[in-house]
Amino acid sequence: MELEKWEEEAKSMVEIQVKRRTIKNSALLGAMAKLPRHLFVPEGLRNLAYADCALPIGEGQTISQPYIVAKMTELLDPRPGDKVLEIGTGSGYQAALLATMGCIVFTIERIAALAASAKNLRGTRPFG
Secondary structure, eight states, X not given: OOHHHHHHHXXXXXXXXXXXXXXXXXXXXXXXXXXXXXXXXXXXXXXXXXXXSOEEEETTEEEOOHHHHHHHHHHHOOOTTXXXXXXXXXXXXXXXXXXXXXXXXXXXXXXXXXXXXXXXXXXXXXXX
């Protein structure tokens, strides 16, 4: 996916799927627009990374629909500097979103393949 393409898709995802569904937190909306969600999705599904649906990430797990991630995050009401413990790292998208918002994130994953994948992605520093 080309850089310009994902940025347009991320902005569209935020405007159409998230903001129109009453999510108001500006820090959250900004973080979602700048976080490359496609990097958290298996390569064969990256063209669907910004779609309004959950996607399989392997091991019988999914990355949640963008609106659901936004709703959970808004209900958490995270602030920069907050320490957050996430149980179930999955793809690492939620942890990356919280880190992009300035949180200090501790995350635990019991499925070794998902933990390794998320750890490898963290090493690439694709976000803030």
